[in-house]
Amino acid sequence: MKALVKSRAEPGIWLQDAPSPTPGTNEVLIKIEKTGICGTDLHIYNWDDWAQRNIQTPRIIGHEFVGRIVELGHGVEGYQVGDRVSGEGHITCGICRNCRAGKRHLCNKAIGIGGGRDGAFAEYLVMPATNLWPIHDDISSDLAAILDPFGNAIHCALSFDVIGEDVLITGAGPIGILAASACRFIGARHIVITDINDTRLQLAEKMGASKTVNVSLSSIEDTMQELQMSNGFDVGLEMSGNPAAFNSLIKNMYHGGHIALLGFLPPSTEISWDEIIFKGLHLKGVYGREMYETWYKMSQLLRSGLDINPIITHRFVINDYEEAFRVVHDGNCGKVILEWE
Numbered sequence: 001m002k003a004l005v006k007s008r009a010e011p012g013i014w015l016q017d018a019p020s021p022t023p024g025t026n027e028v029l030i031k032i033e034k035t036g037i038c039g040t041d042l043h044i045y046n047w048d049d050w051a052q053r054n055i056q057t058p059r060i061i062g063h064e065f066v067g068r069i070v071e072l073g074h075g076v077e078g079y080q081v082g083d084r085v086s087g088e089g090h091i092t093c094g095i096c097r098n099c100r101a102g103k104r105h106l107c108n109k110a111i112g113i114g115g116g117r118d119g120a121f122a123e124y125l126v127m128p129a130t131n132l133w134p135i136h137d138d139i140s141s142d143l144a145a146i147l148d149p150f151g152n153a154i155h156c157a158l159s160f161d162v163i164g165e166d167v168l169i170t171g172a173g174p175i176g177i178l179a180a181s182a183c184r185f186i187g188a189r190h191i192v193i194t195d196i197n198d199t200r201l202q203l204a205e206k207m208g209a210s211k212t213v214n215v216s217l218s219s220i221e222d223t224m225q226e227l228q229m230s231n232g233f234d235v236g237l238e239m240s241g242n243p244a245a246f247n248s249l250i251k252n253m254y255h256g257g258h259i260a261l262l263g264f265l266p267p268s269t270e271i272s273w274d275e276i277i278f279k280g281l282h283l284k285g286v287y288g289r290e291m292y293e294t295w296y297k298m299s300q301l302l303r304s305g306l307d308i309n310p311i312i313t314h315r316f317v318i319n320d321y322e323e324a325f326r327v328v329h330d331g332n333c334g335k336v337i338l339e340w341e
């Protein structure tokens, strides 16, 4: 089969032939239709420090996908050949304390597809049936291909009560924009989002942000004045991985506020601990999606009319993957889809 493989420990990814996988007991074989490119895939492409420490070659990359089941392994129940599915890319152990408590997103032995094991940027993918998420007819395949990053946004947006609350989002990457869109739909009051990329800020405004702040030109404080906000933000979503952005978020939080941390902050990040302590702020690390409440909420929010279609800005056939990665690298885009059929 055709697959995008990180076959050498150097920058680049290569479209090459790989053996088709075979489903084992309780696994299914999926024929991939569409995949989404994640920032993680770009790290792997660029072979930066993080990728060198975390990825072993050769590895088929990718974890955002939709496809159809073409073969059921022994013992699989509840699915049929032809079913349209996406799936949770974190394969959990199933036997640790958290897994057995139904908190599988907190499994400490989880392995990610497209990182710790072969991924979805291929014509075929094998996955445990327990990780599948069936796609309702109401949901398009384009959107089904990006449920993984949308799930990061929904996991953050639903971590705290945002109804009638003022929300500050630092980082207008696709997940930050999707979080803005979700917060608008579920009833937040002001949603302010920051970045330094005007293309992405414009997309965020189109998708539900009240105000956008290009922090190279203006400040969060000025925006709060424009909005006649006197106290600070009730909920903060850190989605940039940028230490300066994180500190600006802490500084502009209201006392007792809640912060979700999704962006990977570098180890050297200094934090204004005084602000955290004196304001009584709550910090929550968010990784992945809750299994499978986030998946359920995503499906039903989309079916209730939350429109995230504008986040998909580019589509490429798989043979043009180099161009697709260039677009993601340049950053003047939302989600970029690779089509395998």
Ligand SMILES: [Zn+2]
Pocket (backbone or CB within 6 Å): 092, 093, 094, 095, 096, 097, 098, 099, 106, 107, 108, 109, 110
């Ligand atoms: Zn576990």
